Amino acid sequence: MTKIEWTEETWNPVVGCSKVSEGCKNCYAITMANRLAHIHATTELYMDTVTKTAGGLLNWTGVVNVSEGAMDKPLWTRKPTMFFVNSMSDLFHESVPFEVIHRVFAVMALCPQHTFQILTKRADRMAEYFKKYENGIGDKIENRVYQYLEYMHGPDGRLLPALREAGWMWDETYANNDGSIDKDTELLFEHEGPLPNVWMGVSVENQKCADERIPFLLQVPAAIRFLSCEPLLGKISLAIEAPEWDDAGASRIYSLEGRRTDMGRPCSDTNKIDWVIAGGESGAGSRPMHPDWVRSLRDQCIYSKVPFFFKQWGDWGPHPPKPVEGKYTGAGIFIKPDGRYGDQGEWWDGTATAMDRKGKGKTGKKLDGIIHQEFPKK
């Protein structure tokens, strides 16, 4: 079990990372990795992933290790489960070889009973991977799938029904009368379209990340495409500027609707975002989230009929200001819509919102009195 509200389990076939953008500033996984580096059973796996800086703070070293022990975990989990892939790393980190990513996809292909949520901040490398191997299920993954079949169950093909269910095809004339296949039979596995049980997502903590990462996400084949706007660090419009490399000649992409326009005129359609998650930050050094930022995402999702999941406020929650003789009396800070914040003396000018650091357990997950925890339809 995991405490992450929008999934059921975490699966970490690779561990270790390095910071890549503002959302990584207070990366919770670093502290967790450091703890695991000091636990006997996981020392070897985590030991070289974390270091202490000159200032005494923990940080990633950039070393990424493959967890051979965890790689097969979903294969041995019978109960249909929603897995968040790599809570302790980024699957598309520059140090993760594509060969390792093939293995991860092979496991997911062999587990149609589960749902896998892959979330990355390296959207460009994710797009590069899929471009190189078409649907991410090129011959490299096919080979891996076949190796797993043999490794798990011998060459009798008992997993073939699972593969069939996952949308894989092969020439049935090679199979025996009972549907099994012989060890030395070379089957050409083929798969059309994305794996139906794999959701692909990118983290977007502010507008800059949205503009940079969403266009890559829209390019990759996926059953469900999603955004994790967590920690939310600014107001985000999901109608983003089209990048120069987009060959549709569009100037704007309405990512929640899969529409492109050029100077207001409709262009060709594109893929769309199917799910948006948002949440605030918690832990040491956590930054407050202006309520208008999360309201904006909620409203954009409602307008475009896209499921919206508000995870929680984080450590900072909104506090109704109680001005006494023009001064706020709470213990919190004021945050302006542009993200600047300060104490009440400096900021009580009517345009800022009061936020109190009450702790994650107390701020809750209601937005304007309502819990929004929707999931996309599979």
Ligand code: SF4
């Ligand atoms: S990408 Fe994720 S795991 Fe890696 S440093 Fe950033 S927040 Fe941490």
